[in-house]
Amino acid sequence: MRFLMTWMAVGLCFCVSFVLLAGEPSRATGKNVAVAVDISASAQAIDQLIAAELKKQGQAPRGQINDYTFCRRIYLDAIGRIPTIIELEGFVSNKNPDKRSLLIEKLLHSKGYNSHWYNYWADLLRVKDVGDKLHHSGNFSEWIKGAVRSNKPYDEMAHELISASGELYKPGNGVTGFYARETMPLDHLANSVKTFMGMSIECAQCHDHPYEDWTQQDFYKLAAFTSKTHLRVDPLPQDEKKIYAKDRHVLKNRDFNEWIVYRESIRVKHAAIYGNGTGFMRLPHDYEYEDGEPHQVMEADVLFGNMPKVNYEMTKAKLASLPKNHLGPEIDARSSMATWMTSPDNPMFTKATVNRLWHAVMGTELVGQLGGLTVEEMGDHPSLTEKLINVMKVLKYDTKLFLSVLFHSDTYQSKALVLNATPSGYVLDGPVVRRLPAEVIVDSFLSLKTETPDKYVATEFRWDGFTHFYEKSKNMTAKDFVEYSVKGPGRAQFQNREEREAMKRNGDMGPHELWRVSTFGRNYKENWVSMLMGKSNREVIDGAAREPDIPQILFLMNGLGIPGDALVNRKLSQAATRKDKMEILWKAILGRLPKKSEESIFGNAPDDVMWALINSNEFRFGR
Amino acid sequence: MERRDFIYRVGLAGASLPFLDATAASAQTARAKSVVYIFLSGGLSQYDSFNVEVDKPVLGKSNIIKSNADGVRVSNYYPKLAKQMDKILVLNSMKTDQGAHPAGIYKMLTNYNPRATVTHPELGAWVNKNLTSQQDSLPNFVNIGSGRAGTAGFFPGQWAALPVKDPDKGIDFVKRNKAVAEKAFRNRLDILSSLNADFQKNFGTKDTQSYVDTYAGSLRFMKSEDIDAFELQNENAAITNLYGKSKFSRSCLLAARLVERGVRFVKVNLGGWDYHDNIYGRMPANANALDSGLSSLLSHLGQKGLLDSTLVVVSTEFGRKPDVNPNAGRDHHPDGFTCLMAGAGVKAGQIYGTTTSDGKHADENVVDVTDFNASIAWRLGIDPNLEEKAASGRPFELANKGTVRKELFG
Known part of the structure; x- marks a missing residue:
């Protein structure tokens, strides 16, 4: 009920097409400054730039889409599933002239949005367990879900991810999962640069970049901001010695299983990201270029733009006089790097972000390759890129508002572009026909099954075995850990038991078959159908696939079933005539009315038609 | 499960498959047509299996038995293979630079250390990509059993393995x-x-x-x-009876049937070797599965005359320590472990390489895991220095600087 009122309020606000952003306290006056943003005006500005470019190229503008096409498209792009037949009919029959705008706002403030955009960010941030013991990703996943629910500005989100530290399983501190994702610090840095600035500099880790300007020394200077940051799963040496060592030794020589439970349970309490950057780094032992020596001290420096403030406590000369394993005292230089990386003045951060979101919504790259941008690159339509960068800055990195601008544009609401291998002419004037993401296909099956496909998307933090045990362990002494290891649930059961207790704590989460894909994951079994459809295994950034393969097609042909009591089947049983049944199938599955030419199919059994529609390209492609 | 599965003869939409003469395969060195790659995840204890040529205490509770090959002895957990060691080359000097399971498995199967910025193709994917021709009707990389899925890494997903989780259930749907x-x-x-x-x-x-x-x-x-x-039930009884009923034996039967039909690379997984405790209580059942399955496979391929053109290998991510720990288990040991090769003209009935007699290090004729895989590729006629580029343009060689050990073959 409450969330309904929220969107109504926003919707109303929207009718006058202004949105008030809660402004940050002005540094000069300390007063709150409200920023008025005109969504429609921004959308129109985009359309005008595109119209001008089309004119210049001598290309005709694309026609607008009807309500059926719009409804299907906005559900897919805003909340990651097709509309149910009820939602579709409700929208089409609505007479309100502002209904498109109202639907956009309703969806952007719905639970479906939280589910769909969690999937998106979780792929970019590669939410996944690491190693067999290094990191369990449940808390990280919950942090991202929380950030999407509260619509945390993206620059803040990125800053927190880059500079996170502290315990991995402390509820609310799941942001540390991003650093824990990599076991090697230099890999993590290369991935951070690719994630947030869309640039590929990993080559420079080991040698000067073959085709771009980055040298190995540039890479090490950037790495200097983060030096000494590391994931540690065991207690710090002083805690180990003082608290745990004695019992650990006894258990190790007495019972292997008890010793394992002792080690693993203590890790849940202590695993953490330590270190926050010293601002110094040393060149590698095999450094081979003439501009430096192996182990030479490097002072932190940025790749471009303004150097952020770093509060050094030691001089470079002093450090150089120390043995080569010294890197200087920790001074939170990592946070300085986060500030540089996410600043509106950074020429890559905002550009990479709008490039990414445009790609998610329109299917084309606004500027260039998501993970392979260059500093100079502005794309085929530089003034459009510039405008979108500006919109993002004015919106203070509120991605929901930014999406709202895109969705309100005529460009978005125009006929889809059929983009073949060699595009000719201007291609940024509309969304591209493309295969839907794996999670969207699977979640669209839900829209056929139930009136309420988003019902079981979480509205609050959910516990898993690790966060649950972390909380328990806060007051546990070494003696308690011994007791837990010796008399507790035992090696085979202890993780399972904590998971079970956590599940109980979460209350009723509904039946698995009615979950959105975003609810599956570490604590529950993986949603294997979405994996079959090409969901990213999150090994690398943007790892999802959209191609067919035989196991996927065999499943769609021979394995997928729509239950008898599914929404679409209930609707069918209420329909009087064959024609009515067919209309229901077309609306429910393809989101449109059948064409005249398709009436020849009407003579077939509804079950056969339903199978064919679900297996059709039109079902799994956005258009 | 990894994200991509297989594709062949279909869905390539314009991308053409090579004819064999256009591939990197060279007829001169291609002695093996197919590989059965048995992977023992968890870390096979070399001192309780095929490396008994060390000081007595290193062998723990294992006893030495003779085999049918002169100078080759094995542990008492492998009585069936002891009768077929004349078909097997034992490599006792394997070495890797990884001591944890995920990284060790990744290294053994891809030749590379795991990096967060790229994923590498497994050896089977290299083989699939380079030896698939338009005439083939079955996928050239099949992964049987649970374990790492047989990923294509930075190759297009079509080169990943066809997954068969249960040999008796065949392909899903x-x-x-x-x-x-x-x-x-x-x-x-x-x-x-x-x-x-x-x-x-x-x-x-x-x-x-x-x-x-x-x-x-x-x-x-x-x-x-x-x-x-x-469809294993379609195999004739004389062959089926060569094999036991365990899942691993049935997987070996499926592997042989695929090799008979020309499939190039079949990976068979047998996990569970990570015995940090009670190794002599828990290991015998798994050793028995390996002993039965592998000896049946060798008999079957031998009977059909396929052993000459099929390279059967057994690998594992690392070995186990020479000393038995206080929990009667053995911990991880990357420096001096054991892998096996059979068929395709390997120097069968011999031992290659040694560990120091205290079992602590690989000693003579050390074989890095990249050398092991390079030699397999070479035997299939694929150049181990073959280079492919990841999406970022970064080049990677099949064997990551591993060198072919021609002396393993006669």
Whole structure:
């Protein structure tokens, strides 16, 4: 009920097409400054730039889409599933002239949005367990879900991810999962640069970049901001010695299983990201270029733009006089790097972000390759890129508002572009026909099954075995850990038991078959159908696939079933005539009315038609 | 499960498959046509299996038994293989630089250390990509059992392994849903064709075409006689009886059936070797599975005359320590472990390489895991220095600087 009122309020606000952003306290006056943003005006500005470019190229503008096409498209792009037949009919029959705008706002403030955009960010941030013991990703996943629910500005989100530290399983501190994702610090840095600035500099880790300007020394200077940051799963040496060592030794020589439970349970309490950057780094032992020596001290420096403030406590000369394993005292230089990386003045951060979101919504790259941008690159339509960068800055990195601008544009609401291998002419004037993401296909099956496909998307933090045990362990002494290891649930059961207790704590989460894909994951079994459809295994950034393969097609042909009591089947049983049944199938599955030419199919059994529609390209492609 | 599965002869939409003469395979060195790659995840204890040539205390509770090959002895947990060691080359000097399971498995199967910025293809994917020709009707990389899925890494997903989780269940959903009659199924396909043809007119792209092609290919596959290879119940009794009933034995039978039909690379997984405690209580059952399955496979391939053209290898991510820990288990040991090779002209009935007699280090003729894999590729006629570029343009060589050890072959 409450969330309904929220969107109504926003919707109303929207009718006058202004949105008030809660402004940050002005540094000069300390007063709150409200920023008025005109969504429609921004959308129109985009359309005008595109119209001008089309004119210049001598290309005709694309026609607008009807309500059926719009409804299907906005559900897919805003909340990651097709509309149910009820939602579709409700929208089409609505007479309100502002209904498109109202639907956009309703969806952007719905639970479906939280589910769909969690999937998106979780792929970019590669939410996944690491190693067999290094990191369990449940808390990280919950942090991202929380950030999407509260619509945390993206620059803040990125800053927190880059500079996170502290315990991995402390509820609310799941942001540390991003650093824990990599076991090697230099890999993590290369991935951070690719994630947030869309640039590929990993080559420079080991040698000067073959085709771009980055040298190995540039890479090490950037790495200097983060030096000494590391994931540690065991207690710090002083805690180990003082608290745990004695019992650990006894258990190790007495019972292997008890010793394992002792080690693993203590890790849940202590695993953490330590270190926050010293601002110094040393060149590698095999450094081979003439501009430096192996182990030479490097002072932190940025790749471009303004150097952020770093509060050094030691001089470079002093450090150089120390043995080569010294890197200087920790001074939170990592946070300085986060500030540089996410600043509106950074020429890559905002550009990479709008490039990414445009790609998610329109299917084309606004500027260039998501993970392979260059500093100079502005794309085929530089003034459009510039405008979108500006919109993002004015919106203070509120991605929901930014999406709202895109969705309100005529460009978005125009006929889809059929983009073949060699595009000719201007291609940024509309969304591209493309295969839907794996999670969207699977979640669209839900829209056929139930009136309420988003019902079981979480509205609050959910516990898993690790966060649950972390909380328990806060007051546990070494003696308690011994007791837990010796008399507790035992090696085979202890993780399972904590998971079970956590599940109980979460209350009723509904039946698995009615979950959105975003609810599956570490604590529950993986949603294997979405994996079959090409969901990213999150090994690398943007790892999802959209191609067919035989196991996927065999499943769609021979394995997928729509239950008898599914929404679409209930609707069918209420329909009087064959024609009515067919209309229901077309609306429910393809989101449109059948064409005249398709009436020849009407003579077939509804079950056969339903199978064919679900297996059709039109079902799994956005258009 | 990894994200991509397999594809062959279909869905390539314009991308053509090489004919064999155009591949990197060279007829001169191609002695093996197929590889059966048995992977023992967890870390096989070399001192309780095939390396007994060390000081007595290193062997723990294992006893030495003779084999049918002069100078080759094995532990008492492998009585069946002891009768077939004349077909096997034992490599006792294996070495890796990884001591944790995920990284060790990754290294053994891909030749590379795991990096967060790229994923590397498994050896099977290199083989699949380089030895698949238009004449082939079955995928050239099949992964049997649970374990690492057989990933294509930075290659297109079509080069990943076809997964077969349970050898007795075959390929998921390859049969028409029983509730749908043949006639109804054909009718459904007709409706689907008309819908897709219409969509193709207005919204057709190479991606939509690729789906149309892959449906066609999947249907061909469903009807293909070759999928009989996956139906173990169709094997004749004389052969089936060579094998035991365990899942691993049945997996080996499936591997042999695939090799018979020309599949290039079959990976068979047998996990569970990570015995940090009670190794002599827990290991014998697993050792028995390996002993039965592998000896049946060698007999079967031998009977069919396929052992000369099939390289059978057994590998593991690392070995186990020479000393038995206080929990009666053995911990991880990357420096001096044991792998096996058989068939395709390996120097069978011999031991290659040694560890120091205290079992602590690989000693003579050390074989890095990259050398091991380079030698397999070379035996298939693939140049181990073959280079492919990841999406970022970064080049990677198949064997990551591993060198071919020609002396393993006669």
